[in-house]
Amino acid sequence: MQTGTLSEKLAQFDEQWAPRIIGELNGQHVKVAKLEGPFEWHHHAAADEFFLVMAGCLTIELRDKDNVRLEEGDYCIVPQGTEHRPVAGDGEAHVLLFEPASTQNTGNLQNERTVQDPEWI
Amino acid sequence: MQTGTLSEKLAQFDEQWAPRIIGELNGQHVKVAKLEGPFEWHHHAAADEFFLVMAGCLTIELRDKDNVRLEEGDYCIVPQGTEHRPVAGDGEAHVLLFEPASTQNTGNLQNERTVQDPEWI
Numbered sequence: 001m002q003t004g005t006l007s008e009k010l011a012q013f014d015e016q017w018a019p020r021i022i023g024e025l026n027g028q029h030v031k032v033a034k035l036e037g038p039f040e041w042h043h044h045a046a047a048d049e050f051f052l053v054m055a056g057c058l059t060i061e062l063r064d065k066d067n068v069r070l071e072e073g074d075y076c077i078v079p080q081g082t083e084h085r086p087v088a089g090d091g092e093a094h095v096l097l098f099e100p101a102s103t104q105n106t107g108n109l110q111n112e113r114t115v116q117d118p119e120w121i
Numbered sequence: 122m123q124t125g126t127l128s129e130k131l132a133q134f135d136e137q138w139a140p141r142i143i144g145e146l147n148g149q150h151v152k153v154a155k156l157e158g159p160f161e162w163h164h165h166a167a168a169d170e171f172f173l174v175m176a177g178c179l180t181i182e183l184r185d186k187d188n189v190r191l192e193e194g195d196y197c198i199v200p201q202g203t204e205h206r207p208v209a210g211d212g213e214a215h216v217l218l219f220e221p222a223s224t225q226n227t228g229n230l231q232n233e234r235t236v237q238d239p240e241w242i
Contacts, residue, residue, distance in 0.1 A: 001181075003189055003197035006173075025169035025198045026221050028149060048146035052127075052217075060122075068124055076124035077146045096173075098219055100147055 006032060006054065010094055012121045017113055019097055019105055020121045031097040031118065033105075035088035042107035043083045047100045050077050051086075056093030061085040127153060127175060131215055133242045138234055140218055140226055141242045152218040152239065154226075156209035163228035164204045168221045171198050172207075177214030182206040 002023045009022050009032050016034050023030035035058060051058065052075040060068040060076060063083050068076050078084050106114045123144045130143050130153050137155045144151035156179060172179065173196040181189040181197060184204050189197050199205050227235045 001183075001186070001189060001197060001199070001203075003191070003195070006194045006196065023171065023196070023198045025171055025200075025219070026149065028147060028219070030171060030196070030198075030219070050144065050146050050151060050219075062122075065122070068122060070124070073127045074124070075127065075144065075151070076122060077144050077151075078122070082122075098146065098149070098151070 006096065009121055010034065010054075013119075016092070017105065018115050019118050021118050022121060024101060027101055028098055029101045029103070029118075031099070033095050033097060035086060035093045035095060036091065038087045039085055040106055040109055040111065040113060041083055041085045042109040043081055044078075044099070044103055044107040046080055047103045047107075048077055048080050049103065050096075050098040051075060052096040054094045054096055056088060057090040058093045058095060059087045059089060061087055127217065130242055131155065131175075134240075137213070138226065139236050140239050142239050143242060145222060148222055149219060150222045150224070150239075152220070154216050154218060155213055156207060156216060157213045159208045160206055161227055161230055161232065161234060162204055162206045163230040165199075165201055165220075165224055165228040167201055168224045168228075169198055169201050170224065171219035172196060173217040173219075175215045175217055177209060178211040179214045179216060180208045180210065182208055
């Protein structure tokens, strides 16, 4: 039985933009992440991505569409293939993610911010 | 883009033990539910089930294993095939669920508490 407390999981790391895996079910991962400032424009070719903001503020910037601004308790699902750029404001944001187990944080982009094998905590 | 606020979704219904769908991704549903008192013993033959407690207290009773007690901010994943009985205490509990889109609330059991087609909100 996988079980835990979100606040305790978040207290286990400081690294930003490096999601940690806290659970796996039905081929999907449940992750938590700490975010601050702008990330990279990217998309996930075959993965829809769920974001739930637990603290702070996260804006999902989109091409040719209005940005989606998420505050604590707000969620959104970014459909596969949708280019987006997460930007965290008001200090550090804490988010819960659901996405397929193979999903990389930078999607189609490979750079120094790509996390190849997210750490389990 | 599916987006919303958990508290606003929960304010849209009063019915207990009848999860509402608030999002779909990768063949999975994201749901919210209001729970109070004991539910039914059941299992899901082919679905792992994620619970996150947002308010109140939820105990996952298990056969031949210690119960898992979840308070606000606690989560657990009940593996497929695992017989369990959710029991919500300390008044009404509010939970976020993540599970395959086909998952019924009573699993292998069909009775008056079975929700055939959960409502989207």
